[in-house]
Amino acid sequence: MTTNKSPKKEKLSGRLIVVEGIDGSGKSTQLHLLDKWLRHLGLLVFNTEWNSSEIVKEITSKGKKKALLTPTTFSLLHATDFCDRYERNVLPLLRAGYFVLADRYVYTAYARDTVRGCNPRWVRKIYSFAARPDAAFYYHVPVEVAVKRILTGRPKLKYYEAGMDLNLSNDEYESYRIFQSRIIEEYKAMAATEGFRVMDGSLEIEMQQVLMRRQVAELLPPDVAAVAARELGAQ
Amino acid sequence: MRTARSLGERTLDFYGDGIPYLKGRSIKGRLIVIEGPDGSGRSTQVDLITAKLESDGHAVATTGLKRSDLIGKGILEAKQKLPIGKKTLTLFYAADFADQLEHKIIPALEAGYIVLADRYIYTLIARSTVRGISRRWSYDLFGFTIKPDLVFYLDVRPEELFHRVFQKYATLDYYESGADLGLSDDLYDSFVAYQKMMAKEFKLMEGRYGLVPIDANRPVSEVNADLQKRIDAYLSKIGRAPA
Numbered sequence: 001m002t003t004n005k006s007p008k009k010e011k012l013s014g015r016l017i018v019v020e021g022i023d024g025s026g027k028s029t030q031l032h033l034l035d036k037w038l039r040h041l042g043l044l045v046f047n048t049e050w051n052s053s054e055i056v057k058e059i060t061s062k063g064k065k066k067a068l069l070t071p072t073t074f075s076l077l078h079a080t081d082f083c084d085r086y087e088r089n090v091l092p093l094l095r096a097g098y099f100v101l102a103d104r105y106v107y108t109a110y111a112r113d114t115v116r117g118c119n120p121r122w123v124r125k126i127y128s129f130a131a132r133p134d135a136a137f138y139y140h141v142p143v144e145v146a147v148k149r150i151l152t153g154r155p156k157l158k159y160y161e162a163g164m165d166l167n168l169s170n171d172e173y174e175s176y177r178i179f180q181s182r183i184i185e186e187y188k189a190m191a192a193t194e195g196f197r198v199m200d201g202s203l204e205i206e207m208q209q210v211l212m213r214r215q216v217a218e219l220l221p222p223d224v225a226a227v228a229a230r231e232l233g234a235q
Numbered sequence: 236m237r238t239a240r241s242l243g244e245r246t247l248d249f250y251g252d253g254i255p256y257l258k259g260r261s262i263k264g265r266l267i268v269i270e271g272p273d274g275s276g277r278s279t280q281v282d283l284i285t286a287k288l289e290s291d292g293h294a295v296a297t298t299g300l301k302r303s304d305l306i307g308k309g310i311l312e313a314k315q316k317l318p319i320g321k322k323t324l325t326l327f328y329a330a331d332f333a334d335q336l337e338h339k340i341i342p343a344l345e346a347g348y349i350v351l352a353d354r355y356i357y358t359l360i361a362r363s364t365v366r367g368i369s370r371r372w373s374y375d376l377f378g379f380t381i382k383p384d385l386v387f388y389l390d391v392r393p394e395e396l397f398h399r400v401f402q403k404y405a406t407l408d409y410y411e412s413g414a415d416l417g418l419s420d421d422l423y424d425s426f427v428a429y430q431k432m433m434a435k436e437f438k439l440m441e442g443r444y445g446l447v448p449i450d451a452n453r454p455v456s457e458v459n460a461d462l463q464k465r466i467d468a469y470l471s472k473i474g475r476a477p478a
Binding site: 055056058059060068069070071072073076077079080083084087088117118119121122125126128129 | 251252253254255256305306310313316317319320322323326327329330333334337338372375376378379
């Protein structure tokens, strides 16, 4: 009766491309530009973003305000959100041959939940159903650069976003900075084992995009790849 | 009437990987779980045991699998609007359970209560695995939970269960009769087949989770005497007489 097929054994004709990095690393901008290019090449593209499942949001919106979330509950709610998007969109579309672009993937959970105090092994087991990406780009920027990009204009940070639940500092901006630098440490620690393609997020946007497209070109179907190669050569 | 002995302290013990930030936490209470399908007499037994333990001088807190504040009733409405995947639902219930565990069960244990749980993770696991979710994954997922001190499983023949459920509600619950699984067009057949599948999952969990099966085909008073004897024996074994 148990039919939980390992994701590796399933035939996925699509391609899964993931960007990771802390807030302000520029990863979303790069993914947006990649999306435009892939569509221009005539490919079927689907975008999915961390913590964006409508149904999960609807169910938890009331509760989240009332309840004080522990790291374990927080982790499980994000897993629920991920799983909903995965079962509803990501997996079927990968099987149907789409290019699925994910703004944050399981690695965000690995990094954040570990920093929050969950058992890293447990978190990985929960996400074991998720397919391995064809490419996982990690946008690395010094924490000061990223934090400056986010905090310019002194936005109101959300409680959990600033990592205030970790008691790092009473000052939300200071807490945010420490929280982000700890997440960077987690990303660094998994970069090699998870096969991240590490990108320098402090380069010019255009330059970064060319570097990304060159790598993605290798994942394109042969006929499209020829067109893409010509375009990239002309740049 | 027995005079209650204090229970002594122990540290939290987790099933799997556990919750690192709670490791080594000391508790004064004990966790006792009563599992079993609808109609097995769980709630009745929980009430009877509560009364007995309280009259013996123990503080008792009861918990169930009712949805917490975290998820609320939203999940039922959402399920009707849009189908939710099985794995997603399992994670939802796990999140909800984690909330209860950390905000209700563990604080009560720390305060020295005997917590009587009307169902625990085993029902959540069995419901998922009969619907095709990997056992390994479910066991791993619930590895954050704490080991109870005693777990009883009220075992009732499906045919007997059917009568009890029908007498009580005059109808069968859609999910509790496995109607979503398409086992049979005949609701009786579907109910019996589903309960057998559930019972099989509980059987599989006996060793792993130390479930003690209790023959609950018997009258309420007999089942209660059996349970109470086992609970009293456990409590007097661990208990220390007041100084």
